[in-house]
Every structure is written in structure tokens, then in C-alpha cells.
Amino acid sequence: MKLIFIILFTFFSLFPLLTDAQGHRIQIKINGLKNSNVLLGYYLGDKKYILDSAKTNQEGIFDFKGEKVLEQGLYILILQNKTFLDFPVTEDQDFAMLTDSAFLVMSLKIKGSKENAAFSDFQKNMTYSQKLSAGLRQRLMNNKSNSDSSRILNDKLQAIKKDLDKFNAKIIRENPNTFTAKFIKATQEIEVPEPPRDAKGNITDSLFQYLYYKNHYFDNIDFTDERLMRSPFLQSKIDIFFNKVAIQIPDSILKEIDALIARAGKNQKMQRFLTAGLLNFYERNKYMGMENVIVGIADAYYFSGKASWADTTFLRKLKDRVEKMRPNLMGKEGPDLQRLETNTGEWASLSMMKTDAIILVFWEPNCNHCQKVMPKLHQLYTKYKEKGLSVFAFYTQHDTVEWKKFIEQHDLTDWINVYDRHNLTNFRNLYDVFTTPTIYILDKKRTIIARKIDVEAIDKFLMHYFEEFKK
Known part of the structure; x- marks a missing residue:
């Protein structure tokens, strides 16, 4: 114990903390980490960003410093072997840390930041509790058939959780309004009360x-x-x-x-x-x-x-x-598409479709995905047309030779095939068509009930739709 105290005193005495300092200075010594690259990063949302880098000397000493005050929050120290240490940067931005490369969390000592000391205590206790719990859970898995052992092990797990909660509550209480206190509280799940019951013990509100x-x-x-x-x-x-x-x-x-x-x-x-x-x-x-x-x-x-x-x-x-x-948008009436020419030279519009469900598909024969989707779509049409399904197949280009050839080759002549010869409909903007195939499903009133749906999902969708439609 005396040797450890001397080592700590020697390191911390090498780095006196500045008073009224501007900017930031984080001094670190990691025992067992000689001449190694170290990164300083921070969290934001679901990502990590690198802020600075340093190299340790023979004694594992290095620092991060700058004239700019750092944004407050949780930072991350990343070692060359990919191990890391989280620590907060708050109002105290001139502090020192001493730890060991083999035990970054459990060996950590802090000077100059009361909040970092509190966060370190939280990390150490959490790490210790997780290690104990992991061992007990493994024993629980090995003793599933023994009800007495399972009960004892579960009781021990609950005791660990209770002690952990008590320890965290103490940190929150002793460090009010700090980042550490708010961080710990924010990671905790809320407690959900028991549901209301009647006199016989039956739950009266299932939700x-x-x-x-x-x-x-x-x-x-x-x-x-x-x-x-x-x-x-x-x-x-x-x-x-x-x-x-x-x-x-x-x-x-x-x-x-x-x-x-x-x-x-x-x-x-x-x-x-x-x-x-x-x-x-x-x-x-x-x-x-x-x-x-x-x-x-x-x-x-x-x-x-x-x-x-x-x-x-x-x-x-x-x-x-x-x-x-x-x-x-879903729930809106689909814009009408009028004065379209069919593959047989007739005129058609979307508003003429009066079936209970309408598949509106925008496609082109030279699109590889369309070549696979259109035959599948025809199978679905055959399956559901007697239940009230129609298809309005809108060709997005102008080369009618390839279009008509594909229709004939794949027997797509029993539904409505159209194209916009004179580009009058503004279909790309009205239906957000910038890739093909693009598939919508409309109801009898032309309300959009499915938007940009994959062909693989249509069968299940239509099955549920027609079941609900019958009710």
C-alpha cells in the first residue's frame, strides 16, 4: 500500500494543476504502455469521433491539451490494442489520470476532478457487479434442473442488483446536477407498477x-x-x-x-x-x-x-x-392519371379503375428488377382478381416496341397496360417515381393503402386486406 501511494504521489506531483486555466489539459499515465499511440475521442449520437492523438513516452506518460474548452460530455480514450476507457469532461478540464494498461477501469486514479472520481467509482462498481453477475448466470445455466440451486442463485443476482442500485443512488445523491449523476440516472430503466386488479385478482386493464x-x-x-x-x-x-x-x-x-x-x-x-x-x-x-x-x-x-x-x-x-x-402519402387519394394510351391503342385513366383494390405499378422492360417483378405480380393478380384486384401497369418510357414485346411474351395482356405518350401526367412527381419498379396499392376510392411496397410483401398484404374487407 505504501509503494502504491508513493507511485501515485510521484506521478501526480509531476503535474501540478493550473489555476484559472483556459482551454483543456488532460494528463495521463498508463503503466505498461510504452511508446504507444493513443487516441482521444468523443461520443455524439450513435457515433464516435476522434478529436486528438498522442504518443506515450517510456513511462507511459502523455497528455491532451489545447486552448479550446472542450464540449462537455463523455469522452473515450482508445489504445493501440483497441481497448478503451470512458471518462467525462465537464467543467474541470485540467485534471490527471493514472491507470494500468491491463486494468484500465479498475486501476484508475484521478486528480483534479471530483466528477471524474465519482464516475470512476461508478465504472468500477459496475464492472465488479457485472463480473459477479456473469459468473452467477453461468452457474444458473448449469443448474437449471435444480430448483433449490436456481432459487439461491437468483436471490444472489437480485442482491447484487440491489447493492448496485443502492451504490448508484448514493453517487447521484452526493453529486446532484452533475453529468455523472444525470448519466447514471438516464441509463436506468423506469419501474413499472403492477396493473390494476379487481376484487378477485383479475387484471382490469391489460394495456x-x-x-x-x-x-x-x-x-x-x-x-x-x-x-x-x-x-x-x-x-x-x-x-x-x-x-x-x-x-x-x-x-x-x-x-x-x-x-x-x-x-x-x-x-x-x-x-x-x-x-x-x-x-x-x-x-x-x-x-x-x-x-x-x-x-x-x-x-x-x-x-x-x-x-x-x-x-x-x-x-x-x-x-x-x-x-x-x-x-x-399513405391515406391520401392517389392523384388521377388521365389520357394514357394502352398497348392496344385505346385511351385509359386511373380513375376508370373501380375494383376493391388496385395495384398501380410503374415499370419498364429493360429494368432487370422489373423483369423479375412483373411475372410475380401477374401471379398475384391471377390469385386475387376474383376477389376484386385489378392492375394498372404504367410504362415509364416511350419505346413501345420493347414494351409491347415484353407484355406479349409474359402474357400481361389481361390487365391495363398504359404509357404517357406526350408526358402530360407528371407521374414522376405525383407518385415519386425515380426508380423502377415502384408499386402502390389503392382502394376502391383510390386512397393509397400501400406505398412503394415490395412485391414479396404484396401477397400477405392483400390476404389481410381482403379478409378485413369482407368484415
């Missing part, structure tokens, strides 16, 4: 626990504190909510988005993080109907002027994208 969990999901996160943006869990927490917890209906999702952004209060950095993040999230989302969410976010925050950070170039591009989505 109670789900709705409580959904409505209180974010209660432990302080969205007015922008430091939490720079942590590894926040984006994941948001993604899980909108993927698995929120009701997957556009109107419901938009209400949840409004409620979440409102939690940021007047913090514009957090507002931007949430708004831009959710817009990108739904741009990547492949579920049908989520274009309604993109348009809803754009209207409520970007086009209304609330997103003051958005420049004119971005707004122009977003508006162009949204205006191509707006006419063909």
Missing part, C-alpha cells in the same frame, strides 16, 4: 403496463442537458423507443416526437439533436407509411421556422423532397 412504460419511458433522462447528447446510450434509447415501444402509426409517432422534443425545453442544441436525428431516422426507416412522419417533421419544425439552425440550402433540398412525397 396498463405497456402504456405506463411508453408514457414514462424517457422520465429518467434530462433532455434539457445537452451534455447527454455526447454519450453512447442516448441515441440507442431513442431508436429503441421509436422502433419497438411507440405505436407504429404515423399520427401516433408524430405525437410522440412532439412530446420528446418538448422535453428539451429551450435548449436549442438538444432540440436540433432530436429534430435532425428523428428526421434522419425516418429517412432511413423502411416501414410503409413513414413518409407521413418525414413530412410531419418537416412541416412542424423546418418549414415553420422552428429549426432556426437549418440553412437555406438544406431547407430547399428538404422542401423539394417533401413536395414529391406529399401527393402520394
Whole structure:
């Protein structure tokens, strides 16, 4: 113990902390790490970014320093062997750390930052608890058939969790309003109460626990504190909510988005993080109907002027994208396509289709994917036409020779085949057609009930649709 104290004293005495210092200086010694490259990074959303680099000397000593004050949040020290150490950077940006390359977390000592010391205690206790729990879970797996052993092991796991919660609560209590306290609290799941029961013990509200969990999901996160943006869990927490917890209906999702952004209060950095993040999230989302969410976010925050950070170039591009989505959103009446010529030389329009379900497909015979999709689509048409399905197949080009040849070769003559000889319909913008095939499904009133649906999903969709239609 005396030797350890001397080593710590010697290292820390080499680096006196500055008073009234501007910028940042993080001094580090890692025992066992000689002449090695080290990276300093930070978290933002679901990504890590490299901020600086350094090289250790023979004693494993190095530092990161600069005149700029760092944005507060969780940072990451990445060693050459890909091991890493998380630590907070908050108001105290002149501090020192001493650790060992073999035990980065458990050997960590801090000078000059009370908050880093508290975060280190949290990490050490978490690491120790996880190690104990992992051993107990393995023993539990090996003793599944022994009920007594399983009960004892489960009790021990619960005791570890209870001790961990108690330890974390102590850190939060002793470090109020710090990043560390808010970080720990934000990683904790909310406690869901038991559902209400009647006098006989029967549950009277089967949705109670789900709705409580959904409505209180974010209660432990302080969205007015922008430091939490720079942590590894926040984006994941948001993604899980909108993927698995929120009701997957556009109107419901938009209400949840409004409620979440409102939690940021007047913090514009957090507002931007949430708004831009959710817009990108739904741009990547492949579920049908989520274009309604993109348009809803754009209207409520970007086009209304609330997103003051958005420049004119971005707004122009977003508006162009949204205006191509707006006419063909799920639940809207599909725009009519008139005065189209058929493969037999007659005239047709989309509004003439009066069946219970209409597949509107935009395609071309020289598209490799179309060549595979169109025969599959015809099989589905044959299967469901007696139940009320029709197909309006819109050829997007003008070379009628190849078009008519494909129709004849694949026996596609029993549905409506059309093309826009004089480019009068503006179909590309009305139905957002910039790749082929593009497939919509409309109901009898021409309401869009499926948008840009894959051919593989149509069979199941139509089966459910016609089952519901009969009711």
C-alpha cells in the first residue's frame, strides 16, 4: 500500500494543476504502455469521433491539451490494442489520470476532478457487479434442473442488483446536477407498477403496463442537458423507443416526437439533436407509411421556422423532397392519371379503375428488377382478381416496341397496360417515381393503402386486406 501511494504521489506531483486555466489539459499515465499511440475521442449520437492523438513516452506518460474548452460530455480514450476507457469532461478540464494498461477501469486514479472520481467509482462498481453477475448466470445455466440451486442463485443476482442500485443512488445523491449523476440516472430503466386488479385478482386493464412504460419511458433522462447528447446510450434509447415501444402509426409517432422534443425545453442544441436525428431516422426507416412522419417533421419544425439552425440550402433540398412525397402519402387519394394510351391503342385513366383494390405499378422492360417483378405480380393478380384486384401497369418510357414485346411474351395482356405518350401526367412527381419498379396499392376510392411496397410483401398484404374487407 505504501509503494502504491508513493507511485501515485510521484506521478501526480509531476503535474501540478493550473489555476484559472483556459482551454483543456488532460494528463495521463498508463503503466505498461510504452511508446504507444493513443487516441482521444468523443461520443455524439450513435457515433464516435476522434478529436486528438498522442504518443506515450517510456513511462507511459502523455497528455491532451489545447486552448479550446472542450464540449462537455463523455469522452473515450482508445489504445493501440483497441481497448478503451470512458471518462467525462465537464467543467474541470485540467485534471490527471493514472491507470494500468491491463486494468484500465479498475486501476484508475484521478486528480483534479471530483466528477471524474465519482464516475470512476461508478465504472468500477459496475464492472465488479457485472463480473459477479456473469459468473452467477453461468452457474444458473448449469443448474437449471435444480430448483433449490436456481432459487439461491437468483436471490444472489437480485442482491447484487440491489447493492448496485443502492451504490448508484448514493453517487447521484452526493453529486446532484452533475453529468455523472444525470448519466447514471438516464441509463436506468423506469419501474413499472403492477396493473390494476379487481376484487378477485383479475387484471382490469391489460394495456396498463405497456402504456405506463411508453408514457414514462424517457422520465429518467434530462433532455434539457445537452451534455447527454455526447454519450453512447442516448441515441440507442431513442431508436429503441421509436422502433419497438411507440405505436407504429404515423399520427401516433408524430405525437410522440412532439412530446420528446418538448422535453428539451429551450435548449436549442438538444432540440436540433432530436429534430435532425428523428428526421434522419425516418429517412432511413423502411416501414410503409413513414413518409407521413418525414413530412410531419418537416412541416412542424423546418418549414415553420422552428429549426432556426437549418440553412437555406438544406431547407430547399428538404422542401423539394417533401413536395414529391406529399401527393402520394399513405391515406391520401392517389392523384388521377388521365389520357394514357394502352398497348392496344385505346385511351385509359386511373380513375376508370373501380375494383376493391388496385395495384398501380410503374415499370419498364429493360429494368432487370422489373423483369423479375412483373411475372410475380401477374401471379398475384391471377390469385386475387376474383376477389376484386385489378392492375394498372404504367410504362415509364416511350419505346413501345420493347414494351409491347415484353407484355406479349409474359402474357400481361389481361390487365391495363398504359404509357404517357406526350408526358402530360407528371407521374414522376405525383407518385415519386425515380426508380423502377415502384408499386402502390389503392382502394376502391383510390386512397393509397400501400406505398412503394415490395412485391414479396404484396401477397400477405392483400390476404389481410381482403379478409378485413369482407368484415
